[in-house]
Amino acid sequence: MACCLKDELLCSICLSIYQDPVSFGCEHYFCRKCITEHWSRQELHGTRDCPECRRTFADPHLSPSLKLSNIVERYSAFPLDAILNAQRSSYPCKDHEKVKLFCLTDKSLVCFFCDEPALHEQHQVTTIDEAFEEIQREMKEQLATLQDSEKGHTEALQLLQRQLTETKMIGVAHETVSRKGSIQIQPSRGFYCIVMHDGNQYSACTEPWTRLNVKSKLEKVGVYLDYHKGLLIFYNADDMSWLYTYRENSPAKVFPYFSPGQSHANGKNVQPLRINTVRL
Known part of the structure; x- marks a missing residue:
């Protein structure tokens, strides 16, 4: 689940987690800096395309994705790597290995027999298994939200394209x-x-x-x-x-x-648009 969500949050240009994700007319997202630099290298050719689908745009408008930015922020806040390492590594206190606690605040293992209790008094502490299950559940919800958002974006784009060609x-x-x-x-x-x-x-x-x-x-x-x-x-x-x-x-x-639009006859207008003037 962690790998699946992380793959959805990677910019295909820099292969890192999105930084200020944007879209511009197709269903693909990129870091604002990455796509801007990509287009700057294309200025000599006079075209701008999507690195994913290679669709070209004359003057694309970069639209920020607030929902995707929130998902990236939530993912970055997950102490998942620390929990996975804690499950695989040995406990700091060999005499108290049965005390499987994890501090979500400090993202570290906790042993109340060896550690100072005051260090974690106001922290969010739970068992390692419960912490992993809770974060995995949240990540599953975030992944579903991301997929729904991408689906909605694609449907809205298809509706816009249909309106532009059929009106x-x-x-x-x-x-x-x-x-x-x-x-x-x-x-x-x-x-x-x-x-x-x-x-x-x-x-x-x-x-x-x-x-x-x-x-x-x-x-x-x-x-x-x-x-x-x-x-x-x-x-x-x-x-x-x-x-x-x-x-x-x-x-x-x-x-x-005036916009004559397009009909379904191979993209051509069956009836032409005629403009008549009225004499007053």
Whole structure:
């Protein structure tokens, strides 16, 4: 169990326990320093990849993993090596070998016949077998947490990738929005849009998404912007029915934003996106 958990906590670059673990778009983790140095060596080639799966990224964003950091911290605090050594080694007092005690605080064997009792008076002392079983149980729980976290991370990534390829995310965007890497279509990121997703479902890209009450497939979507009043209105241009309204005064310039997405026809769009202007 100890070896299994430790293997899960090793950075594949430095082969040591994670230091400030981060991820950046795939299900693999690395020390922040290790992956940064790895990418610095790739700058001449103009690409950045994952040393595990070799997936390339144009402008990856390093996201810290708080849960993994906590697991690493808990593992580092385990006195496991000291307990294993205590089980294999001889006791400090040959006359009192039956007194199998271990001080979790000092990470050392204890013999109350030979040691000064005051040395461990306020310490956490238990039998060696109980200490080993308790720590092994905690490590098993930590390993399960790590595996669940990795599974959740992978599922979230797959959902994001599916949303990016199956949605058609129309609206406006600030001139300062990020144009590289994985883009999150949210008002806090400077995007004000509605999307078609999962077939014929429609939502406004709020945080979280707001499902739109659309009874039939949208063929034409109208976008009305009153910049000075901070109004952005989406409507069905076929019957002029209202879809959604964003209300926010933007200090920056905004521009039209379109994303045709991809269908399931070998990654190509079956129907093209057509842009029509309205004369007022």
